[in-house]
Amino acid sequence: MRTSDFYFELPLNLLAKYPSQERDESKLMVIHRNNKQIEHKLFKDLYQYFEEGDTLIINNTKVFPARLFGNKEKTEAKIEVFLLRELDPKDRTWDVLVDPARKVRVGNKLNFGYGLTGEVIDNTTSRGRILQLHFEGSHKELIKKIKKLGKTPLPKYINRKPEKYDEERYQTVYAKKEGSIAAPTAGLHFSKHLLKKLEIKGINLVEITLHLGLGSFFPVEVEDISKHKMDSEKCFIDEYSCKIINHTIQEKKRICAVGTSSMRAIESCVSSSKNLNPFYGWTNKFIFPPYNFSIANSMITNFHIPKSTLLMMTVAFAGFDLIMKAYQIAIQKKYRFYSYGDAMLIL
Template structure:
């Protein structure tokens, strides 16, 4: 397929700049693939679509405040450093993106405050660099300093200023393992009350961890989708998660619901020889677009995604291209709130 086949128009005012309050009060579009129907509900209605023994998989990655601002040694020029991933805790090496890239070269010293500095070690891409932090203290002290100085990395299409409350707004209730520079946004809609209701019905809520990288916002730069390459992202699937998922798959009666596209990428990347879910840790660069045969995912809870994005392509592979593009037209007509802080859908 071609990138241009995933275009759609939407009014700019439908871009949600804040989450619903409370979070589970957002709208929920219920999309039935078999019947080719759409129903309009509220996220608080979600438990109606689950039965005892069903499995819901969530991503428990935790967003850290990845955007740092500082100055370059000697020139005192203002610079921005966007932390992508930690390469080596012992040597404090990180992959980052920098701005302005043309002024930040190997050997440059960067200053963030009196305690935290860094040296540029390598060029990785046009904007990418490897840096080594210089900091007196333990690694936990370093992470605390980054949290103190860093800014929440809101998606680039949210144009408002970052606010202190965004540290909580852009974090799911499942967040546990630090490592993401973007939230797995389908999880933003859940509340303690909703989880209690699901568990009371006998639903198994189990985690995976996939640390979302900045590549989630990277546009597809080619028209021919076979030529696009995804950034690799690290994931972990616990043994208990695999056991519960595989039990549901073998039952033929219970469903496996992925909360978000990051969960889908994870579970569809880790298959045993008998096409069951395999526990363990690895990296995935899986790019899912139509047509694609899903082995583990029965149902998907997700947000409404940007035109021509890899996320929309995955959703179209799961729900069916023609049907899902019609669904998106309906979402715009019905004025659903779009993207990271927007409304949700469940595709079943």
């Protein structure tokens, strides 16, 4: 398939700039692959579609306050620095994006205040730089300082300053392991109350970790989607989680990947016998149609923007015609799209 096949007209007013008032009261579109039926529910109705012994796979990554604002030495020009990943804790070097990039060159020094400074030591891409941070203190104290100065890294399309509530709402209620620079957005709809209802019903909630970078959100710039390269993201799946998931496979029960990040993680660790293996490492798995999924037989995801890798994975799971029809219905019924938007359950 071609990238242009995944284009559709998306009204800008459907891009969600704010979360729903309550997490689990966002809209939920339910798609049945077997009979092509589409239902319209609220997310809090999710538990009705699962039974005792079913398994939901959730990504417990936690969003890092990755957006810093500093000033260039001498000129005092304001520079935004987006911390992508730490490269070397000893050297305190980070892979970053800078804005405006034209003002940031190798050798430039940035002052973030409160004793934290940085020096640009290399270029990586048009906006990418390697930044060496300088701070009088231990590595632990440095990270603490970054968290204090850093802001919630809301997606650019939201186009507003982060509010206090974003610190909580741009984070799942089950977030544990810090390392993402973007939220696993399908999980944002779960409330503690809904999780409890699922638990009481005997549904397994299995945690895996995939730290999201910006790779999933970068536009596909080639027409032949098979030539698109995903950035690598760190992934952790332990033996206990594999045991529960593999038992659910054996029992022929429902396994639901909560979000494209969970799906990408589990599809990166499949054994030759179609079971899940423990994994600790990096994955650059890119799932696009046609694709045979090995672990999950259902999926929760948000509504994605045109020509995105996230839409391509959703199409691979449910079929092109069904998903594109569902998206047109979503637009007609004013479902909200993207990170703070509404959700879809594919069965």
